[in-house]
Amino acid sequence: MSDHNAWILDFGNNCNAAIGAPDLLHLLDAHSTFHVPCTPVYCHQVVAWQGQLLPVMDVALRLGGCAQSAKLIAIVGYQQKRGINPEFAALLLSSPPIKTKVSDAQACRLPEQALAWREVSISCFEVNDEAVPILDLYRLFNSFPT
Amino acid sequence: MQTSSNTISSSAVSLLKINGLNLIMPQSDIRSLELATDIDFTAPALCSAGWVAYSSKHWPVYCLSDDLALMENVPAERHACAVLPFGAVYIGVLCDDMIMLKQPIMPPQALPPSMKLAETVTRPGTPIQHLVLYEHGIACLSNAQYVSHYIEQLVFKTGTTGKAPDVRP
Numbered sequence: 001m002s003d004h005n006a007w008i009l010d011f012g013n014n015c016n017a018a019i020g021a022p023d024l025l026h027l028l029d030a031h032s033t034f035h036v037p038c039t040p041v042y043c044h045q046v047v048a049w050q051g052q053l054l055p056v057m058d059v060a061l062r063l064g065g066c067a068q069s070a071k072l073i074a075i076v077g078y079q080q081k082r083g084i085n086p087e088f089a090a091l092l093l094s095s096p097p098i099k100t101k102v103s104d105a106q107a108c109r110l111p112e113q114a115l116a117w118r119e120v121s122i123s124c125f126e127v128n129d130e131a132v133p134i135l136d137l138y139r140l141f142n143s144f145p146t
Numbered sequence: 147m148q149t150s151s152n153t154i155s156s157s158a159v160s161l162l163k164i165n166g167l168n169l170i171m172p173q174s175d176i177r178s179l180e181l182a183t184d185i186d187f188t189a190p191a192l193c194s195a196g197w198v199a200y201s202s203k204h205w206p207v208y209c210l211s212d213d214l215a216l217m218e219n220v221p222a223e224r225h226a227c228a229v230l231p232f233g234a235v236y237i238g239v240l241c242d243d244m245i246m247l248k249q250p251i252m253p254p255q256a257l258p259p260s261m262k263l264a265e266t267v268t269r270p271g272t273p274i275q276h277l278v279l280y281e282h283g284i285a286c287l288s289n290a291q292y293v294s295h296y297i298e299q300l301v302f303k304t305g306t307t308g309k310a311p312d313v314r315p
Contacts, residue, residue, distance in 0.1 A: 036257075037272075039261040055261050141258065142259050
């Protein structure tokens, strides 16, 4: 049985998900964004990071919830598959991320009512009797809500 | 996000300021820049603000907000009108100011996939193709073809529904 380090991210209104520890690269102030017109309401801002402009996603809104009053931006990195150059993007957060260890024994099913998560999560684990989806960052930033 | 390998030539682009929006277009796409005081604001066509004279004819002029929505009332700060080609015809787009960029700008980056709005029955797609860091903010890159098609779709969808489409889902 193996343990993995992960970050639990707070998207506001009891909307939480996790990413692998290496995927979180940087935390920024949420006010350092720029609006781009004609974009989805859940991803209408960019943030400048290391000379690049990264899309900023409100995951709660993307999944059909309410917009969060974000305090932070998490810069994340992801790959479509191993060997491919990483891509970077940003997630709005309502509070600082919490580091945790996850073991295979904590794996659980996505809650039945969490249909929207199925499109953008790899799997799910249980922490304190709560199911926490693990985000598929590539799918999150390369698909649209159905 | 993909980064274009080409920087934009310093003398090849113009920046239209539309309230808080910086819209960069190829200079060759802007056939003329007219003063807003020369626009005929009487009896405008559907969803347009007035008429601009160019090449011995009059062409419809449109007023956009900084969210690229059509505006019925022209704000006082729209001082200029850029005349853009649209196939064999022309349209005018009101702007606050136009700047011929003299300093090289950073390499443009493609609009991220998660930010691309697809065209639907009620809403046009986005005319923005690239983004670039500009001064203390960003600028959006497009061209006359994309902007003209976008405005045509805004007008068409307004004409069929009787109200201006929401440019965001």
